[in-house]
Amino acid sequence: MESEKEGFVLTNQKEKAILVGCLLDGDEESFYYSLEELASLTHTAEGEVVCTITQKRDRIDPSTYIGKGKLEELKHLVEELEPDVVIFNDELTPSQIRHLTDTLRIRIIDRTQLILDIFARRARSKEGKLQVELAQLEYLLPRLSGRGTELSRLGGGIGTRGPGETKLESDRRHIRRRIHDIKEQLQSVVHHRERYRSRRKKNHTFRIALVGYTNAGKSTLFNRLTTGGSLEENQLFATLDPLTKKMTLPSGFTSLLSDTVGFIQDLPTTLVAAFRSTLEEVREADLLLHVVDSSNPDYLQHEETVNQLLAQLDMDELPRLLVYNKIDQKCSGFVPVSKDDHIMISALSEEDRTRLKIKIEQVMKNLMIPFRAEIPADEGKLLARIKTETMLQHLSFHDETFSYLVKGYMMEDHPLSGILKKYQQQ
Template identity: 65%
Template sequence: MQRDVKEKILLTGCQLDEDDLRFQYSMKELEELAKTAQGEVMAVLSQKRDRIDPGTYIGKGKVDELKALEEQFDPDIIIFNDELSPSQVRNLSKILDARVIDRTQLILDIFAQRARSREGKLQVELAQLQYLLPRLIGKGTSLSRLGGGIGTRGPGETKLESDRRHIHRRIDDIKKQLQTIVEHRERYRERRKKNNTFQAALVGYTNAGKSTLFNRLSTAESYEENQLFATLDPMTRKMALPSGYFTLLTDTVGFIQDLPTSLIAAFRSTLEEVKEADLLLHVVDSSNPDYHQHEETVQSLLEELGMDGMPMLTVYNKRDIIHPEFVPVSGANQILISAIDSEDRRQLLLRIEDMVKKQMDKYQVQVPSNEGKVLSQLKNDTILLNLYFDEDTQLYEAEGYHLKDHQISGSIKKFQKQKGSK
């Protein structure tokens, strides 16, 4: 349940060697994350440094400035744009009255709000506990300050004052439960593989419009909202291509730059669903000025997950509100659309169908009229381009594309042989 009163927030960032524009986008994204977590940003403080201060993240002078801003705005929370070390959190907490959290904790909090399935909730709790474990040492009574609000929500909040042994036990318990869920999903995937259904998966930066596209391409009701991490749990639904051929389409959690390592690990099993896909649809928000950085972030995360070599179509979305300086990456397999435009979606489905055909074998068969079951299979399990009845031969002439290992392959070979012998 979302609170009516928004928590007051100060944001703090430290710019190292990245260019000014990228740092500004990173701070802007932190602000969007804070708003997504139901917070109100009162002020932003940033500093340029050669390296992070090991004790307080920002320099002594900036800490004094931050203290002055705290006295001026009386914030509930101060959020830092990087992952803070346990000692940095302790040192800053001694100086500042407001709660000190970092980007990782903020993202974990948003994930805690968004998780709807049992698996999603368990994964968030696991990531929260793994994040908290090293930060419990020496915090002592300061833990009592974490009494609720941004950075403390979700399943992990009741574990904050538990001892390390209890947390270790809980982590082991969650891992066992997640393993059971993973095994169940693997059995489900094996069943899908046996049925040999073509699967496409939507990937992309958070808020690129994946869920909007997912809902309009499939028969689904995935949560869609103009906010970061609107979708957390993967969802798979049927998607009909223009020829009438049905594929499966999976919606996934949005990627984000500087995604915490603990989250990549925790959501690896969720993204396993994507690894099984035959085609990736990489959705990019063409209205976002930082679209190129978003694209690179997704590509590097796909590499990390071992999915960079998969067939992929880059879907530049939000054509209706495109950024004036948008230029698509040259040479990429791409299409520019608006997910809310029906003609654009039709063009996208035609492109998807072309890419599906490339992974299939073409066939031409002659099927006797009494082979109703085979004709039905050709209609349902292949991309059927032409089907007509030849009055002279009393045979159905059919041509189209089929998946190599599908059970229909046997029937196709059988009737192709008949054709060859005539």
């Protein structure tokens, strides 16, 4: 059984791949880590790396990415090892893809196509699938030249062609039409999501979103802080579609926790744009839990990548708590250097998760306003709302006044804030 997607043919057998990377002036350690990450991406896409070649250059060759000598070496390796695909560690230009394909006579894909392929495999919801297809088509459109015969894989059939119209022109027309259709469908999903969010806002539920580099352990943490349901795998991009569940904190206060897609270095711009509506879950959050894998030697780079993407999405001003995860497996030389408030845990430790929940409550209190009020005993409905909609810290009954003393914290714009004013105690 075989299914095809642009950039990668998925079969039951693993495809053999040669990886190619260019080291420009810069951090060698980060470069070799990015190659390791490319190998992990290839593995996630059901590929098998048979060889990796690198070249140190002042700049990338505008025509063939690597130099002529290294290209000749790559050509011999392709003839010797007979791989199914050659994967480049950067996004290639249309002309680079064309020249490399002409020289090597083999399927050429780049890091962006590989990530898009993984996203296409992992998307489960209708929205996720539409967003991935949109990203694939927007990536493909400027790269159509010379590749018209491959396009029926993505398009699902080309429409009737007019007199004198070439296949390439009709492919462009078909893809632009499909992009327009997908954007319209996604717009209706966005409206539905906005209505859902406005209902949550009306209920004044405190919203928390998990963000972080892919494979940082967000889904493992999500499943153990809530009733679960998010896919846990030791693979890149195990979670694509956002999932939101209730999380009960030690005080009994209930908040909503969302698990989101993992970020990655050089995340394709088409994907950032396509998943903007999904990441609105992050934008609407009252608090971000930024999860960092402390067992990864490149944890600082991961932390910075997430910070940069949050800034790109205009989400860098949101309150956040940094959660260094997998601390039981932390890499040698690990030192938390962030200025953000942080905590070090293992998502698998119940004790650590309890510490995290207590820490979340402390951070939440700083984002709320305190209240102290004396509620008459016959105000049962109001007392019930206080118990479920605020972070109640103290509740005691006074016989002499036949009333309840309540103390706690609530969101400043919560409707209860105005109601409690008449029962407020100094």
